[in-house]
Amino acid sequence: MPPKKARIKDIAILAGVSIGTVDRVLHERGEVAEKTREKVMRIAKDLDYSPNFIARALKTKKRLNLVSLLPEPTEDNPFWIKHPQGMERAINELDPFPVNLSQITFDLLDENDFQKKADRVLNLHPDGIILAPIFKAESISFCEKLSKRNIPFVFVDGFIKETKFLAYIGEDIFQSGRVAGQLTDMITPVKKDILVINLARNIQNVHHLNNRTQGFLSYFPESGKNKGNKLNISIPNTASEKIKQEVDRIFHKNPDIGTIFITGSKSYKIADYFVSEGIHSVNLIGYDLLEKNVAYLKSGIIKFLIGQRPEEQTYKGVKKLFDYLSLNKVPERIEYLPIDVVTSENVNFFL
Amino acid sequence: MPPKKARIKDIAILAGVSIGTVDRVLHERGEVAEKTREKVMRIAKDLDYSPNFIARALKTKKRLNLVSLLPEPTEDNPFWIKHPQGMERAINELDPFPVNLSQITFDLLDENDFQKKADRVLNLHPDGIILAPIFKAESISFCEKLSKRNIPFVFVDGFIKETKFLAYIGEDIFQSGRVAGQLTDMITPVKKDILVINLARNIQNVHHLNNRTQGFLSYFPESGKNKGNKLNISIPNTASEKIKQEVDRIFHKNPDIGTIFITGSKSYKIADYFVSEGIHSVNLIGYDLLEKNVAYLKSGIIKFLIGQRPEEQTYKGVKKLFDYLSLNKVPERIEYLPIDVVTSENVNFFL
DNA sequence: CTGAAAGCGCTTACAG
């Protein structure tokens, strides 16, 4: 049994003051004699006082005002549709506690739009922020404004270490590349070649995807058994004609490719190409449980998808902000989520 | 904005009675005129009343009394050490809400001990139970007692469909066998044989493990490319001499085994044998992130471990009981957790 | 600078 929790009243009695005074001290609302303040602080510490946040929530009319700033999910980039669901689940779970969430989205391909939306976020006077730092320079300047105003922010999807983020929840990007490398090594004949494809329309993502590529390639010299060539191309324009053109070319030069690793979430585009060309003998490994990817996983064209739990990223983001702002709990700063290895046989449990 | 929540007071005003009377109606504490009762009920329904459980928690002195009945983790069976951690995490998260948890454990090899402990659980007058139904017959009789007393119970690790369980949180056992089958198929040369080993000391587990074996074997005729023999043995005595004896024998008769699948959590025992015999060419696939298994996974002797999230099973079990008992939320009855595919490269994120 | 009081929405005992 834990010892009975101290209340404000207990502190007040021991300090020989009223509970109003104790409250003023604890909330640093000033207007308290220094001597009284010290006495109250000491007693609070002695009693190991922590507020009963049920009582606080019952009384307080103030709602916690959280704001998310994430990319708008689009036809071309449906990866971002899962993120809102995680936040909504967190809000529901917190239900009787007064928490609001405003979701602001920006165009994944437009830095200016990001800046505009960042300003809008600021105008909402948020208590805390959930942010995907897609555009590095613009994100840094936004984060500086937040820090100046003492508004805590958590990153999802990636983090910028130069900023004062409260927490990051997401993938260990390099390591997820290594996992892909290991799986590739397991299913690729020793003498076959391996191709890495970067399908990134916007240059900003390159850093992110590069990291995965690094991790992927690092696996082979250290731990792999594959002896084939490791090829690496980028296809910035993801229109299907362009993809056909580029992949045709590389297949022509390298007919012995055993596995293709796609570093982003658009492996279905390569799968589309395989289907239209009637290619069956090359393995595909990609990222993220988009509907189209999952369909190709189930039909066997994609062998593995790596999942990064987008829903859990934002769910935990909201929870950490709540814990920090309402319960004064300082969260683990970097929380890497497990790297999920998803196949046609276990995919249903991840949807 | 949701419409403002109705309070007991609102109902009282509309019904022209006092809040005490409303409370008596809502809690079915009787002593209310039938006409009053009906009126209050109707108004409560009209206003879509639901209690503010923050206020309730603040006032109520009654603690929720949860009890778990799980196997004792042992040297020989450390699988069960993760389960308490999940429950403790749930209790911590619920913290200011008044929830107690008593953990009762039983001997995994002794039905009589289970019965004795089940009686002890009953004597604790629990409000809700978390149960691993290892012994089928004894569990059924215990569950009947619980149902008679209106005590809700959730299963982890497995479920008995003949009982009135509130919820099950755990693996889809058959499907997890299929996942193992698929992974085996991917890493085993087409012509090599495949061996399934059942390392089960107590006969009770056979049902469980059989299910995995069924799932495993079902993969090959439907979707596999492996053409080798599928062998299947049980080794009830897991002493290392016995294992050596049995595996030696089967290797002698079947020298072309490419992969061994161990249906339970003791794959490290086969790995021990591999190490002492200097065997390197056979793949090992097993279950559960026990320390010894993880060590062999990292050193490359075990290729895959399948994880069943023991910690999350009990975490969710506690949460569901709390939601049900305190918030009147009826949970999803069967919640299959994802089947985790764990390799040396992603294992650290699962520990 | 400090205290006394009201009130958040509920539960509980008591008086009638």
Place this chain on the structure above:
DNA sequence: CTGAAAGCGCTTACAG
């Protein structure tokens, strides 16, 4: 059968 009141631990405005 029903109502009025106290109190859970906190916050907030007001009086002095």
